[in-house]
Amino acid sequence: MKNRLRVLRAELDWSQADLAEHLGVSRQTVNAIETGKYDPSLPLAFSIARTFNRHIEEIFESEGKAAAGGLAASGAGL
Numbered sequence: 001m002k003n004r005l006r007v008l009r010a011e012l013d014w015s016q017a018d019l020a021e022h023l024g025v026s027r028q029t030v031n032a033i034e035t036g037k038y039d040p041s042l043p044l045a046f047s048i049a050r051t052f053n054r055h056i057e058e059i060f061e062s063e064g065k066a067a068a069g070g071l072a073a074s075g076a077g078l
Helices: 005-011 016-023 027-034 042-051 065-074
Strands: none
Touching (some): 005 027, 016 027, 016 042
16 A cells, blocks of 8 residues: 655654654554555554544555556446
């Protein structure tokens, strides 16, 4: 899953450890989410969204979204 976590964190000048502390998770968890090695649970995704005052969709994007969007736009699969 692609995400904008690193960019949003940088805008606040927060380290991974700073964000981890706000979220109540380890720095390693933040790193794994940022690098796409780990997809956050839904409660954690909501917590991240609240931390940055954003909608989940503004932070996280499914990697298959572009392909799925193309199918929906063409009417395929409907």
